Amino acid sequence: MTTAAPERSRSGRFGSTPLTFVALAALTAAELKVAGLDGAGPSRATTLVGLLIVKVGLVLTLCLRADFRRRSAARLVLIALILAAGAAAVLMLEAAFQARVR
Amino acid sequence: MSQTATGAVAAPTVQGQPRVGVAGMWTFLATDAMGFGGLFIAYGVLRVRAAAWPDPRAHLGLGLAAAMTFALLASAFTMTQAVRAGGRRARLGWLGATAGLGLAFLWGELAEYRRLWVAVDPVRVDSGLYGGTFYALTGYHGLHVAAGVVCLLAVALRGARPRTVEVLALYWHFVDLAWMPIFTFLYLMPTR
Numbered sequence: 158m159t160t161a162a163p164e165r166s167r168s169g170r171f172g173s174t175p176l177t178f179v180a181l182a183a184l185t186a187a188e189l190k191v192a193g194l195d196g197a198g199p200s201r202a203t204t205l206v207g208l209l210i211v212k213v214g215l216v217l218t219l220c221l222r223a224d225f226r227r228r229s230a231a232r233l234v235l236i237a238l239i240l241a242a243g244a245a246a247v248l249m250l251e252a253a254f255q256a257r258v259r
Numbered sequence: 260m261s262q263t264a265t266g267a268v269a270a271p272t273v274q275g276q277p278r279v280g281v282a283g284m285w286t287f288l289a290t291d292a293m294g295f296g297g298l299f300i301a302y303g304v305l306r307v308r309a310a311a312w313p314d315p316r317a318h319l320g321l322g323l324a325a326a327m328t329f330a331l332l333a334s335a336f337t338m339t340q341a342v343r344a345g346g347r348r349a350r351l352g353w354l355g356a357t358a359g360l361g362l363a364f365l366w367g368e369l370a371e372y373r374r375l376w377v378a379v380d381p382v383r384v385d386s387g388l389y390g391g392t393f394y395a396l397t398g399y400h401g402l403h404v405a406a407g408v409v410c411l412l413a414v415a416l417r418g419a420r421p422r423t424v425e426v427l428a429l430y431w432h433f434v435d436l437a438w439m440p441i442f443t444f445l446y447l448m449p450t451r
Contacts, residue, residue, distance in 0.1 A: 178336040192447035220432040
């Protein structure tokens with residue numbers, strides 16, 4: 158009775174299914190398809206980055222089992238958002254300054 | 260250590276050990292992610308500021324890189340199966356499959372280096388920013404894969420304890436994760 162518990166907890170920890178890996182393979186195939194298309198570079202780049210974000214999210218949540226419900230994870234996300242907003246503000250101010258100098 | 264009912268000295272409790280192992284691995288992965296992050300930032304800045312950047316499709320073998328990517332994805336699946344395996348024999352089998360796929364990935368990477376090195380228009384470490392950043396990023400990742408394969412074999416030889424495999428799986432999935440932006444930005448991202 159007690160021996161089943163660790164097995165359950167291990168499979169619970171890495172509870173991803175083969176479907177996850179099929180999805181990752183499909184997303185990679187989609188990336189290859191998008192890269193092979195002829196068209197505007199920026200739109201292809203945006204699509205590729207979007208697909209990359211989905212893949213990374215899948216691996217983070219289903220393979221690495223990053224628990225985003227934890228308070229520490231929420232704090233990390235908040236810090237990352239503040240840093241991103243700060244960096245964006247600095248870049249915009251620099252762009253405005255450069256435009257004024259020119 | 261504590262005395263058991265039979266008088267034997269019990270082994271230290273292992274209740275906290277997996278948590279310590281997992282926490283230690285997460286700490287290592289966080290620092291390692293900063294290494295990858297630094298390389299990606301350097302690559303991004305150099306690429307954006309470069310007057311011209313070669314089209315990846317003109318130099319790099321996309322078919323081989325795609326095969327390497329699928330090998331790494333398959334190895335993530337086999338690693339997950341190793342963690343989930345109930346018996347030692349099955350666990351060893353899945354670990355062996357993971358190591359084999361890791362070796363296949365490394366073989367593909369070395370084949371790509373060799374092809375680029377001897378091409379008519381070669382891409383080498385000293386071929387400007389393009390060659391330098393390409394070898395730095397893929398080489399850094401390749402070293403991680405090689406280290407992972409060595410660890411997989413070492414863990415398999417030492418009996419493949421479930422908790423050790425679980426900690427090692429975190430590393431392997433991280434290596435898999437790190438390849439994804441390399442594949443997208445170095446092999447697929449169009450120039451301008």
